[in-house]
Amino acid sequence: MFYLIGLGLGDARDISVKGLEIVRRCEEVYLEAYTSILTCGAEALEELYGRPVTLADRETVEQGLDSVISAAGERDVALLVVGDPFAATTHHDLVLRARERGVPCRVVHNASIMTAVGCCGLQLYSYGETVSIPFWTDDWRPDSFVERIDANLARGQHTLCLLDIKVKEQSVENLLRGRKIYEPPRFMSVSVAAAQLLEAVGGRAETDPGLTPASRVVGLARVGTDTERLVACTLREMAGVDLGPPLHSLVVVGNTHPMELDYLKQFELGSDAKDTGKAKEGETKADQASS
Structure with a gap:
């Protein structure tokens, strides 16, 4: 079996x-x-x-x-x-x-994160298509995920963004030469994801439809662990947020019910409650230092 x-x-x-x-x-x-x-x-x-x-x-x-x-x-x-x-x-x-x-x-x-994302207070039945955000390179910068986020927002739906992880990856040179040399593991943070999204939407004004720098987002880190962290803010602000060690996920907020808004308030950037109600002594020193 x-x-x-x-x-x-x-x-x-x-x-x-x-x-x-x-x-x-x-x-x-x-x-x-x-x-x-x-x-x-x-x-x-x-x-x-x-x-x-x-x-x-x-x-x-x-x-x-x-x-x-x-x-x-x-x-x-x-x-x-x-x-x-x-x-x-x-x-x-x-x-x-x-x-x-x-x-x-x-x-x-x-x-899984597909259901545990409900911890941020946004109702699961209000999510649209889930997207994946890959690490950009100098010569590979896909942005098709923005179109899918825009489509979700047009329907008033939230979007769960799964962030890239790189484990046991080879450089192009080592791959071509057949050398079993691997790059250090990399895990995309919410700040890197937000920065890529900001660049992808370019010069969109805050009043434009779809994703803009002013769009509301939620950053989630280490969901389901004792060091879980959540922060709600604008996409522009998220580019400067440090949620500490991996794994991270990002949610782009669509239309919200009043109860969803009330729940999100506890995670607002700068709020004393942004540690999701978990006892701060449960955090590691490294997590506290990265807050």
């Missing part, structure tokens, strides 16, 4: 009881470390689960986890996924690959 098991958004303890029972009886356990990252190390998983955990990096995932799926045809194998297994289309492909080979597959769900 091939198991896809969601780990949730916090730490090793966020796995469901059902998921934990399955992991403890599987002969092989892998951690998908490409589409997202854990706030704790794999060692914490091994300690709690009582099983060795093997990292499935970018190369392994992009090759379709062929060896992992093949092994699942003979024994119980679990692939652990941060958040929910179906929050990334990569994992739909894995299920299809398993079924094509006649390998039975079972999915154990968990919380």
